Amino acid sequence: MGRAPCCDKANVKRGPWSPEEDTKLKSYIEKHGTGGNWIALPQKIGLKRCGKSCRLRWLNYLRPNIRHGCFSEEEDSIICSLYLSIGSRWSVIAAQLPGRTDNDIKNYWNTRLKKKLLGRHRNKEQKGRRGAGMKQNMNYNIYSPTPMVTTPTSSTQQQYWPELPVLAPVPFLDQLVIPSFNDHEAIRKLLTKLGGRFSDHENQPNLQFPVDLISSRQQNLDQLQVLSMPNVDDGVQQLGQTQYCIEGAAGGVLNNMMQLGGQSSYIEQVMNPQRLEGLDQFLYGDHDIASTSTGSCWGSETSSLAYHPSLVASNYEDGQVQECAFQDQLRYSEGQYRAVHL
DNA sequence: AAGTTAGCCAACCGCACGGGT
C-alpha cells in the first residue's frame, strides 16, 4: 500500500494556470505568505489546485524577481561548471543564479546547453580527426584549485598545475551516481580536454587542500558566509578543505569573484585566465578543442565539487550583500540556504 | 497548404527527506 496522495486528484484542476488563478495565488501569498502549509493553501484561497501545484507555480513563475529565458554567457558558464562538478543538482545550481529557477535551468540544460556542448564537441572532434595537430598551450585547468607553480627545474621555467587535490571527498557528494558512459561522461571528457587535469587518484589517495589557500579563502569570507543546504552544511564548513574552484567563468563572473574581499583572493591565486578561456571559447568561441590533447583523464568516476564559496558569494561586493540578490537567494531557498553574517 | 518533426517549456509525478508526534 503506497502513501496517500497529497490531494484528491479527482477534484483538483490540472494543466496550465489561468491568469485568474495566478492573481489569486500571488495576491494571497504576497499578503499572507504561504502559512507554512502548501497543502492547505489552495483551500484557503479557493483554488481547485493541488498544494504542490501551487507551490510550483509560485516558485517557478509568480514569485518576485523571476527571470525567464535569455541566459547570459556567465550563467552558461556557471551552469556548466556546476553541472560538471555536482551533476543535476538543479536547486543548488539555481541558488547560484538569482532569479533563475531549478526548473528553468534544468530545461535550459536539457534542451540547449547540453546540445550546445555536445554539438560543438562533436564538430570539433570531426575536425580533429581530419588531422589537426596538437595544441600545446592548452594546459589550463579550470578544475584545479591549486595555484600555478613555476618549477625551477625547468630551463624554461615552465608553469604547471600541481596535481592536487583532485578528488577530495565532498561530504554531500558521496552519493553521486557514478556516471555511465553517457552524455554526462562525454561532457566531462570534453571539459577535460579543455584542460581538466587530474592526478592519479589511486596514487594519491590522501591529498589535502593546501592550508595556505584555505586560510586565504576563509579570510575573504569573513564578512559573510553562505551556508548551503542542510545536508550540505557539514560540507560547507569544510569548503576550504574539500572543494575547489572549477568555475570556467566568463569575465563577469570572474570579476565578481575577484571583487570578493580586498586582498588577493583565492580566485586570483588559483585562476589563470588562460584556464577560463577553454570553457568560454568552447561555449562561445571557435576554439579547436578536439585538436587538443592534454592526456587528461578524470581521476575517478566520482565527481568533484565546484561549489566554491567565492562562487556562492559572487554577488557580494566589499563584504556587502547586494540586497536584491541576497534577498532573492533567501526567498528562493525558503530557508534551505542560510546566509550568515559572521 | 498540409503533414511531419523537432524544440521548448510548464506542469506533473513520485520518491526521499526531515520534522513532529
Add this chain to the structure above:
DNA sequence: AACCCGTGCGGTTGGCTAACT
C-alpha cells in the same frame, strides 16, 4: 523507534509552436 505528513527535488510528460519537407 516508528509512523505520519508536508516539503523539496529531479525526472518525465504533454502540449504548443516553429521549422522543415
